[in-house]
Amino acid sequence: MYSLKNKTALITGASRGIGEEVAKLYAKAGAHVIVSSRKQEGVNAVAEAIRGNGGQSTAMACHIGDPGAIEDLIRKIRAEIGTIDVLVNNAAANPYFGHILDTPLSALKKTIEVNIEGYFLMSQLVGQIMRETGGGCIINTASINGVTPGPMQGIYSITKAAIISMTKAFARECAPQNIRVNAVLPGLTDTKFASALTKNEAMLKSILPLIPMNRMAQPEEIAGAFLFLASPAASYITGINIPVDGGLLI
Numbered sequence: 001m002y003s004l005k006n007k008t009a010l011i012t013g014a015s016r017g018i019g020e021e022v023a024k025l026y027a028k029a030g031a032h033v034i035v036s037s038r039k040q041e042g043v044n045a046v047a048e049a050i051r052g053n054g055g056q057s058t059a060m061a062c063h064i065g066d067p068g069a070i071e072d073l074i075r076k077i078r079a080e081i082g083t084i085d086v087l088v089n090n091a092a093a094n095p096y097f098g099h100i101l102d103t104p105l106s107a108l109k110k111t112i113e114v115n116i117e118g119y120f121l122m123s124q125l126v127g128q129i130m131r132e133t134g135g136g137c138i139i140n141t142a143s144i145n146g147v148t149p150g151p152m153q154g155i156y157s158i159t160k161a162a163i164i165s166m167t168k169a170f171a172r173e174c175a176p177q178n179i180r181v182n183a184v185l186p187g188l189t190d191t192k193f194a195s196a197l198t199k200n201e202a203m204l205k206s207i208l209p210l211i212p213m214n215r216m217a218q219p220e221e222i223a224g225a226f227l228f229l230a231s232p233a234a235s236y237i238t239g240i241n242i243p244v245d246g247g248l249l250i
Contacts, residue, residue: 001231001232001233002029002227002228002231002232002233003029003030003231003232004026004029004030004031004086004227004230004231005029005030005031006030007030007031007032007085007086007230008031008032008034008081008082008083008084008085008086009023009026009031009032009033009034009084009085009086009087009088009230010034010036010077010084010086010087010088010126011023011026011033011034011035011036011088011090012036012037012062012064012088012089012090012091012118012122013036013037013064013090013091013092013141014033014035014036014037014043014046014088014090015035015037015038015039015042015043015045015046016037016042016046016191016192016193017189017191017192017193017219018090018141018186018189018191018219018222018223019037019088019090019091019141020046020219021219021220021222021223022088022090022222022223022226022227023035023046023050023057024046024049024050024053024055024223025220025223025224025226025227026086026226026227026230027050027053027055027056027057028053028055029227029231031056031085031086031230032056032057032058032081033047033050033055033056033057033058034057034058034059034060034077034081034084035047035050035057035058035059035060036059036060036061036062036073036091037061037062037091038061038062038063038091039061040059040061043059043060043061044059046059047059058080058081060073060076060077064089064091064114064118064119064121064122065093065110065113065114065117065118067117067121070118070121070122070125071125074125074126074129078129083129083133084126084129084130084136085130085133085136085137086136086137086138086139086230087122087123087126087127087136087137087138087139088139088140088141088226088230089118089119089122089123089138089139089140089141089163090141091114091118092114092115092141092193093110093111093113093114093115093156094111094153094156094193094196095107095110095111096111096155096156097152097153097196098152099152099154100154100155103154103155107155108155111155111156111159112155112159115156115159115160115162115163116159116162116163116166119140119163119166120166123138123140123166123170123181126138127170127174127177127179130174130177130178130179131174131177131179134178135177135178135179135180136178136179136180137179137180137181137182137229137230137234138170138174138179138180138181138182139181139182139183139184139226139229139230140163140166140167140181140182140183140184141163141183141184141186142160142163142164142167142183142184142185142241143156143157143160143163143185143186144185144186144187144243144245144248144249145157145160145161146160146161146162146163146164146185146241147161147164147185147243147249148249149161150197163183164183164185164241167181167182167183167239167241168239171238171239172239175238175239180229180234180235180237180238181238181239182229182234182237182238182239182240182241182242183240183241183242184222184225184226184229184241184242184244185241185242185243185244185245185249186217186222186244186245187211187216187217187243187244187245187246187248187249188207188208188211188216188217188245188246188248189216189217189218189219189221189222190216190217190218190219191219198216204216210248211245211246211247211248212246212247212248212250213246213247214246215246216246217244217245217246221244222244225242225244229242
């Protein structure tokens with residue numbers, strides 16, 4: 001029911017954190033995992049760890065804020081591997097932490113380039129492959145911030161809300177091509193990416209009481225939702241956004 005045997009999965013932002021845990025879990029479920037992130041050394045380490053545990057993995061660096069790099073990655077996968085059955089859009093940018101009125105234009109542009117344009121183009125190009133091969137599954141990493149904006153995370157929250165809407169738009173139009181599109185909305189998670197919050201004692205004291213489980217998540221606790229959505233267990237599920245947040249959005 002939760003097997004990904006004979007499937008090829010491309011995971012962006014997979015050199016650490018949630019993406020790394022999803023890659024390792026997919027490999028355990030039988031998938032050939034294409035580990036992607038900006039730096040080749042980072043994806044090499046994750047791919048080697050997967051292979052060391054008996055899994056199948058290929059490391060391919062790509063900066064999803066660069067349309068040319070995305071196009072090159074897809075061409076390379078077509079040439080060397082052939083197809084993509086599962087896409088996890090997980091890479092993200094959050095370069096600015098501060099009041100929304102003081103957001104630098106450079107941070108605005110970078111966050112939109114990665115979190116919106118990168119997700120859209122990756123979904124479009126991989127979706128075209130899936131259309132040719134009879135279907136597939138796309139999973140976007142959104143955030144609970146896309147539902148309730150996080151303090152001092154204005155533009156990041158705005159882009160995550162856009163990903164939630166993007167998920168629904170792709171799901172509606174791609175369902176006839178047998179392409180399912182869903183999103184996972186992580187809550188506060190103990191990753192380097194979220195360290196502006198997780199390492200800030202004052203912020204934690206204000207955030208943790210809002211979470212019914214009264215703690216942050218570990219990355220491996222988020223990965224299970226990605227496995228469910230990619231697996232046959234979710235074969236009739238598309239266009240949904242699953243919060244994995246310890247109950248914060250209740």
